[in-house]
Amino acid sequence: AALEKAWEIGPYWHPVVDALCDVYERNREYDKARALLEQLIQSDPLQSRHHSRLAEFLWNLGDQQAALDRAEVAIQVSPGNYEAWRMLQYWSVVLECPNRPAELARQLTKKRPNEPRSWLTLVRALDGPETLEECHRALDRALQLNERCEDAYMLRAQMFAEEGDLDKAVAACRPAAFGDSPPFDLKLAEARIQAQFNGVERGIELLRLALEHEPEIYGGWMQLGDWLRDLDNREDYLHCAEQMVRLDPHDPISMGYLGEAYIGNERTDEAIAIFQRAFDLSPSYEFAGIWLFDLYLDPKKDLDKASQILERLEQHADPSPLIQSRVVQMAAIRDNRDEAQQAFADLCVMEGELQWGLRNAMGAFRDASWGPIGARWLGEALTHPDVNPEVALAWGSLSVSEGVDIDGELIERLSKGTERPELFELAAQEHLGELIENGFEPKALDFIGRHRQRLFASQQTWPQVGYVYATLFMYREAADWMADWREREDVQPWNLFNLVEAARALGKDDEAREAGNAALQLPQPDSTSNMHMIWLALDDPIGNIELRRECVDYVDPEEVHPGLKFLWRLVAAIDDMLEKSAPFSDIKAQVTAAIEEYGDTLKKEPGHRRFLGRTIGRISKHYLSVAAKLWGLSRFKCR
Numbered sequence: 271a272a273l274e275k276a277w278e279i280g281p282y283w284h285p286v287v288d289a290l291c292d293v294y295e296r297n298r299e300y301d302k303a304r305a306l307l308e309q310l311i312q313s314d315p316l317q318s319r320h321h322s323r324l325a326e327f328l329w330n331l332g333d334q335q336a337a338l339d340r341a342e343v344a345i346q347v348s349p350g351n352y353e354a355w356r357m358l359q360y361w362s363v364v365l366e367c368p369n370r371p372a373e374l375a376r377q378l379t380k381k382r383p384n385e386p387r388s389w390l391t392l393v394r395a396l397d398g399p400e401t402l403e404e405c406h407r408a409l410d411r412a413l414q415l416n417e418r419c420e421d422a423y424m425l426r427a428q429m430f431a432e433e434g435d436l437d438k439a440v441a442a443c444r445p446a447a448f449g450d451s452p453p454f455d456l457k458l459a460e461a462r463i464q465a466q467f468n469g470v471e472r473g474i475e476l477l478r479l480a481l482e483h484e485p486e487i488y489g490g491w492m493q494l495g496d497w498l499r500d501l502d503n504r505e506d507y508l509h510c511a512e513q514m515v516r517l518d519p520h521d522p523i524s525m526g527y528l529g530e531a532y533i534g535n536e537r538t539d540e541a542i543a544i545f546q547r548a549f550d551l552s553p554s555y556e557f558a559g560i561w562l563f564d565l566y567l568d569p570k571k572d573l574d575k576a577s578q579i580l581e582r583l584e585q586h587a588d589p590s591p592l593i594q595s596r597v598v599q600m601a602a603i604r605d606n607r608d609e610a611q612q613a614f615a616d617l618c619v620m621e622g623e624l625q626w627g628l629r630n631a632m633g634a635f636r637d638a639s640w641g642p643i644g645a646r647w648l649g650e651a652l653t654h655p656d657v658n659p660e661v662a663l664a665w666g667s668l669s670v671s672e673g674v675d676i677d678g679e680l681i682e683r684l685s686k687g688t689e690r691p692e693l694f695e696l697a698a699q700e701h702l703g704e705l706i707e708n709g710f711e712p713k714a715l716d717f718i719g720r721h722r723q724r725l726f727a728s729q730q731t732w733p734q735v736g737y738v739y740a741t742l743f744m745y746r747e748a749a750d751w752m753a754d755w756r757e758r759e760d761v762q763p764w765n766l767f768n769l770v771e772a773a774r775a776l777g778k779d780d781e782a783r784e785a786g787n788a789a790l791q792l793p794q795p796d797s798t799s800n801m802h803m804i805w806l807a808l809d810d811p812i813g814n815i816e817l818r819r820e821c822v823d824y825v826d827p828e829e830v831h832p833g834l835k836f837l838w839r840l841v842a843a844i845d846d847m848l849e850k851s852a853p854f855s856d857i858k859a860q861v862t863a864a865i866e867e868y869g870d871t872l873k874k875e876p877g878h879r880r881f882l883g884r885t886i887g888r889i890s891k892h893y894l895s896v897a898a899k900l901w902g903l904s905r906f907k908c909r
Contacts, residue, residue, distance in 0.1 A: 273286060273289055273290045273293060274290065277290055277306070281309065281310075282310060282313050282314065284310075284317070287306055287307070287310050290303075290306060291303045291306060291307065291323065291327075294306075295327075296586075296588070298330075300327045300330045300331045301331060303323075303327045304324065304327045304328065304331065307320055307323060307324040307327065308324065311324065315347075316347055317347075318344045318345075318347040318348030318351045318354065319344070319351065319353075321340055321341075321343045321344035321347060321354070322340075322341060322344040322351055322353050322354040322357065324340050325337045325338075325340035325341040325344060325354065325357055326357065328340055329357070329361065334361065334364070334365060335365070337357075337361060338358065338361050338362065338365060338367075338370070341354045341357045341358040341361065342358060342370075342374055345358065345374060345378075346374075346378075349378050349382070349385075349387055349388060349391050350387055350391075355371065355391070355394065355395070358370065358371050358374070359371045359395070368397075371395040372392070372395045372396050372397075372401075374395070375388075375391050375392040375394075375395035375396070376392060378391055378392070379392055379408070384415060385415070386412040386413075386415045386416045386419050386421075386422065389408040389409070389411045389412040389415075389422075390408075390409075390412055390419075390421050390422060390425065392404075392405075392408045393405045393408045393409060393412075393425050394425070396408075402429070402433075405425075405429060406426075406429070409422050409425060409426050409429075417445075417447045418447050418448065420453050420455055420456060423442050423443065423445050423456055423459075424442075424443075424455065424456065424459045426442040427439045427440075427442035427443045427456075427459050427460070427463060428459070428463075430442055431463045431466060431467075436463070436464075436467045439460075439463045440460055440463065440464070443456045443457070443459050443460035443463070444456070444460070454480060454484050454487050454490060457476070457477075457480040458477065458480065458487075458489065458490055458493060460476060461473040461474075461476040461477040461480065461493070462493070464476055465497070470497050470500065470501065471501075473497060474494065474497050474498070474501075477490060477493060477494050477497075478494065481494065485513070486517060488514060488517045488518055491510045491513040491514050491517070492510075492514060492527070494510050495507055495510030495511055495514065495527060495531075498510060499530075499531075499534075502534075504531070504534040504535050505535065507531050507534065508528075508531035508532070508534070508535050510527070510531075511524070511527040511528040511530070511531040512528060512531075514527055514528070515527075515528050515544075520551065522548040522549075522551050522552040522555045522558060523548075523555075525544045525545070525547055525548035525551075525558065526545070526548055526555065526557045526558050526561075528544050529541045529544045529545040529548065529558065529561060530561075532544065533561075538565065538569065541561070541565065542562065542565050542566075542570075545558045545561050545562045545565070546558075546562060549562055549579070549582070553582045553583070553585070553586035553587070554586040554587040554588070555587075556583065556587045556588075556590060556592065556593065559579055559580075559582065559583040559587065559593075560583075560592055560593070560596065562575075562576075562579045563576050563579045563580055563583070563596050566579060567599075567603075573603065576600070577600060580593075580596055580597065580600060583596075584597070589620070590620075590622075590627075591617060591620050591622060591623065591624050591626070591627030591628075592626060592627050592630070594613065594616060594617040594620060594627060595617060595626075595627035595628070595630040595631045595634075596630070597613045597617075598610055598613045598614045598617060598630075598631040598634055599630060599631065599633075599634035601613055602634040602635060602637070602638040602640065603634070603637075603638070605638065607640075607643075610635075610640075611647055614631055614644070614647050614648075614651070615647070615650075615651060615654070617631060618648070618651035618654065618657055618658060618661045619651070619654055619656045619657055619658060620658060621658065622658075623660070624658045624660040624661065624664075625660055625663075625664075628648075628660065628661065628664045629664075631644070632644055632648075632664065645665075645668045648661060648664060648665045648668065649665055652665060652684065652693060652697075655690075657690075657693070659690075659692055659693060659696055660696075662684075662692070662693040662694075662695075662696035662697040662700070663696050663697070663699075663700045664700075665697055665700075666696065666697035666698065666699065666700030666701035666704070667700050667701065667703075667704040684697060691728070692730070694724065694728075695728045695730035695731050696730070698717070698721065698724075698725060698728075698731050698734070699730055699731050699734045701717065702714055702717065702718070702731075702734050702735070702737075702738055703734065703737075705717070706737075706738055706741055706742075711742055714738050714742075715738075715742075718735055718738065726751075729758060729759070729760055729761075732751075732752070732758070732765075733752070733762075733764065733765035733768065735751055736748050736751050736752045736765075736768040736769060736772075737768050739751060739768070739772070740768035740771050740772055741768075743775075743874055745771070745772040745775040745776050745876075746772075746776065748768055748769065748771075748772035749769065749772040749773055749776060749778070749781075752765075752766075752768065752769040752772070755769060755785065761788075761792070762792065762794065762796060763789040763790070763792055763794075763795060763796045763798045763799045763802060764796050764797065764798040766785045766786070766788065766789045766798075766802070767789070767798040767801055767802065769781075769782075769785050770782045770785050770786050770789075770802065770805055771877065773785065774805065774877030774878075774880070774881070775875065775876045775877040776877075777877075777880070779809070782805065783806065783809060786802040786805050786806050787806065789802045790802050790803065790806070797829075797831075798831075800821075800825045800829070800830060801830065801831055801834045803817065803820065803821050803825060804821055804825065804830070804834055804837050804838050804841060805834075805837065807820075807821040807841050808837055808840060808841055808881050808884075808885070811841055811844040811845070811848075811885075811888070812844070812848065812888065818841060818844070818845055819845070819849075821838070821841050822841060822842055822845045825838065827839075827842075832871075833871060833875070835868070836864055836867075836868035836871060836872070836878060836882075837878065837881065839860065839861075839863075839864035839868075840861065840864065840881065840882065840885045842860070843857050843860040843861050843864075843885070843889070844857075844885065844888065844889070846860070847889060847892060848892075854889075854893045854895060854897060854898050857889055858889075858898075858901060861882075861885065861886065861889070865882070886901070886902050887902055889901075889902070890902030
């Protein structure tokens with residue numbers, strides 16, 4: 271009411287309009303915010319941020335074309351409005367006019383050819399390998415206009431990094447225009463690139479050195495803290511968080527970092543104090559509010575305080591699955607089933623990532639001894655037309671975690687349903703994975719038998735069944751099930767991996783080779799791409815030198831699936847034999863150590879045993895010594 275009165279007094283006063291728009295946005299009264307901004311823009315049309323904010327409200331109101339046009343106006347008023355560019359690029363894809371940002375950027379280079387920012391904007395708007403040459407020309411032009419343009423060097427470094435050229439990327443971060451003292455942002459860019467190519471530890475090393483000389487750079491401490499947190503280096507992460515608060519003592523985000531660091535160092539009371547300070551400064555700061563709620567519940571056991579925090583979060587923060595799951599949790603703690611059921615139903619239809627919210631809610635049900643009840647509510651939620659698909663994933667795992675049999679009326683209905691086919695596919699995929707992981711093989715095979723046709727028809731569940739068969743060493747069933755892979759669309763590398771394993775076990779090396787090569791040629795590699803590479807390298811490690819070298823130099827054995835580490839060790843042994851001329855005793859020791867470490871796997875994997883025999887044969891043939899031949903004969907049974 272006070273803001274509306276202030277607006278009546280000064281309808282063109284920017285701070286009042288901004289604050290009132292914030293209120294309308296929180297209340298989802300987008301039409302009121304739109305009217306305010308349209309009136310303000312009539313009197314002051316040269317404020318770019320007002321145009322971009324109006325564009326956002328238009329989009330929320332469903333007037334998407336008008337929103338896109340308004341974002342363009344914001345950019346024309348101020349080409350440096352990155353928020354407007356972000357909206358334009360995303361909305362152009364949604365509205366199927368992806369070239370529109372690049373077209374606008376090219377217009378800007380013609381209208382303002384002597385501004386480096388115009389050329390930088392063009393680089394950011396271009397996308398795809400076919401635009402690389404144009405991007406480099408635009409950066410050349412920007413640097414001709416300003417040889418000390420940091421953004422141009424950072425964009426060039428980023429482009430070289432994306433092309434895989436580390437040396438050129440690093441050189442771009444050390445331009446001659448700055449001598450021996452490049453700006454901190456370029457040092458930070460180099461640290462990030464080195465982390466990308468050579469591991470986070472190398473990035474940390476460079477960033478620490480940069481911060482020793484320039485300790486007042488907030489963004490540097492934040493990046494260093496993020497890396498250290500990911501490495502679980504709690505003590506050094508705490509130091510970074512303390513530096514962030516030192517540099518910006520009134521920033522709730524910095525306090526959030528510090529609170530999390532206190533938790534990691536078992537300083538709970540200090541964590542509560544700093545989270546409370548952050549939450550008092552910004553009651554909409556969900557991260558601090560959620561932590562406070564959880565800490566007041568455990569270890570403090572202060573239900574009243576937790577309830578107060580939750581009420582403030584609901585009042586000030588945007589609705590989110592994490593907050594809603596705490597509403598469910600509070601109702602469960604108070605043993606209010608009606609309230610808990612309604613809150614849970616609301617959670618299940620929320621948009622966005624639901625995994626952690628569902629996990630927290632189901633945990634609350636278990637704590638209240640409501641596990642089977644919660645499972646029933648989860649199943650009921652699946653019948654809602656707007657249910658979040660992640661509910662199906664959660665429901666699919668309940669047969670194991672809650673001991674609830676999902677193979678009843680609902681799964682049958684989902685199996686036959688056509689309106690939301692992804693619900694059955696997600697539930698079935700998760701269900702099968704949970705059964706195999708927890709040792710319920712007969713139930714998994716029974717489920718496949720009863721839903722075979724639907725499982726085979728779905729690209730989501732087809733590879734999961736192949737995984738089940740391969741995991742149970744039912745290689746013939748796996749090969750037969752996946753035999754139609756050539757006719758399927760949207761096949762991913764991981765879809766073919768179990769087929770390769772089955773074909774190798776059955777001695778069908780030609781089929782395995784074809785599927786493995788097809789997997790490596792797919793446009794989107796995944797975590798199994800390296801596994802395909804290992805099998806193909808071991809096919810002909812002597813003749814296919816390039817693939818063998820790539821397998822040894824670029825495949826990190828720590829990231830290889832445990833079942834494939836043995837084969838990688840064989841590839842590495844042959845590489846040492848050929849590239850390092852290692853003596854036979856060293857190569858024999860490597861292979862023997864691998865056999866001892868993975869002996870249990872070899873007993874179950876006929877394909878692995880065959881390739882062990884082949885490898886030993888190659889080694890004994892290479893050395894031609896009596897010892898090598900005797901070793902080869904003694905291991906002949908592996909072939």
